[in-house]
Amino acid sequence: MNDTMTATVVPHAVPPSATAARLTGRAAGSAPCTCSTTTSTGDRIPGLRTAEDGSVTISMQASAPGPDKDSNWLPAPAGRFRPILRMYQPQKAILDGSYVLPPVRKVG
Numbered sequence: 001m002n003d004t005m006t007a008t009v010v011p012h013a014v015p016p017s018a019t020a021a022r023l024t025g026r027a028a029g030s031a032p033c034t035c036s037t038t039t040s041t042g043d044r045i046p047g048l049r050t051a052e053d054g055s056v057t058i059s060m061q062a063s064a065p066g067p068d069k070d071s072n073w074l075p076a077p078a079g080r081f082r083p084i085l086r087m088y089q090p091q092k093a094i095l096d097g098s099y100v101l102p103p104v105r106k107v108g
Helices: none
Strands: 004-011 018-026 040-043 057-062 073-075 081-090 105-107
Touching: 018 057, 018 073
Parallel strands: 057 073
Antiparallel strands: 004 057, 004 105, 018 040, 018 081
């Protein structure tokens, strides 16, 4: 069975980093892999679709979610996977633990 997960980031809660935040899906139980073999999405990717309230929902799953959601699709490994959020040059709220990560929800 393939996992499907979503993460929604509201405008005022974008992960605070000076350069980039990147979300990656990695097969559960797998060893760390290099960025060149990992599909990811981030806050500086052009074309992400926003909702009317300015939030962005990322769909993480193995198969494409459909033309209306493909721009916010993070291809994830088939089967079970774990989402990983990396922040480059994290700002104070990350370092002191006051930033709350957006929830990741399993769909279906």
